[in-house]
Amino acid sequence: MSLEVTCELCPRGCVIPEGGAGDCRIRVNLDGRLRATTYGRPSAVHIDPIEKKPLYHFRPSTMAFSIATAGCNLHCLNCQNWSLSQRDGTEMERLYKAEPADVVAAALQEECQSIAYTYSDPVVFYEYTYDTSVLARDAGLANLLITAGYINRKPLRRLCQVIDATNTDLKAFDDGFYRRVTTATLKPVLDALVTFREEGVWVEVTNLVIPTLNDDLAMIRSMAKWIRDELGEGTPLHFSRFRPMYRMRNLPPTPEETLDRARKEAMDAGLHFVYIGNLMGHPGSNTYCPRDGSLLIARTGFRVTENRLTTDGRCPQCNEKIPGVWQ
Numbered sequence: 001m002s003l004e005v006t007c008e009l010c011p012r013g014c015v016i017p018e019g020g021a022g023d024c025r026i027r028v029n030l031d032g033r034l035r036a037t038t039y040g041r042p043s044a045v046h047i048d049p050i051e052k053k054p055l056y057h058f059r060p061s062t063m064a065f066s067i068a069t070a071g072c073n074l075h076c077l078n079c080q081n082w083s084l085s086q087r088d089g090t091e092m093e094r095l096y097k098a099e100p101a102d103v104v105a106a107a108l109q110e111e112c113q114s115i116a117y118t119y120s121d122p123v124v125f126y127e128y129t130y131d132t133s134v135l136a137r138d139a140g141l142a143n144l145l146i147t148a149g150y151i152n153r154k155p156l157r158r159l160c161q162v163i164d165a166t167n168t169d170l171k172a173f174d175d176g177f178y179r180r181v182t183t184a185t186l187k188p189v190l191d192a193l194v195t196f197r198e199e200g201v202w203v204e205v206t207n208l209v210i211p212t213l214n215d216d217l218a219m220i221r222s223m224a225k226w227i228r229d230e231l232g233e234g235t236p237l238h239f240s241r242f243r244p245m246y247r248m249r250n251l252p253p254t255p256e257e258t259l260d261r262a263r264k265e266a267m268d269a270g271l272h273f274v275y276i277g278n279l280m281g282h283p284g285s286n287t288y289c290p291r292d293g294s295l296l297i298a299r300t301g302f303r304v305t306e307n308r309l310t311t312d313g314r315c316p317q318c319n320e321k322i323p324g325v326w327q
């Protein structure tokens, strides 16, 4: 009798022999049952401004209790959390013990307004994310899924019932890039973004711009048009600056002009809120009114320095409704 199990969580569909692990390292077959070894065992716990996720249109100036476990179902050459994501739980120096109720209690104790499932990828610690989110919602906390979105539709729909907002990486609008740089594929990520929208989750998108690999302006334009058509013109898009790391130290940091050109291209394609991240003091980190251009929210780094929105999320000059969750 075979005790193989198939993990149906992500598009890899790993067939895992007894005693073995999936591609993510942390979803294992124990006696014919699929388990996530990192359930209740986060390896990273931090309190971050929500702007760091980045989420710019969801409860600005609040703090997010942020957790992650080891493991990931992507293997990006430029991973900035590789010491967390490319390991299984047993290799970690730091391994906390925190059941879902402990996480919620700690978030409340620290006066956070949300819990962020982040850093590596919450897709692989799905059950931990789900159970914690259920309790968090009962306690009045919001749930933030910071992910690469490489997940099958069925489990994602279930998770969306308890998730309030996502920042999903769209790493390139190019399947070849996905295969070469991340070992994943593009289509499931696009499907995930559409699923979030359909399920009423607040969506922001991050695109890390890497010199020579995904900085082609025609591709960026196509990506922006897709976001406009499938997710809506009010979807915030964050262009993030690449810094050389992990297995991609051979490329330079993204030049500021490249980010400026990408932002202009995306706005020309019809997106109203296009941001530049990882670049201190750039005006592209502020929110401007799409109707009259006035400054609505000023940010420096991860800090909101000024918020002129009305309490119901409108431009104080022209009364334009700014999409987001502002309360």
Ligand SMILES: [Zn+2]
Pocket: 289, 290, 291, 292, 293, 294, 315, 316, 317, 318, 319, 320
């Ligand atoms: Zn206005």
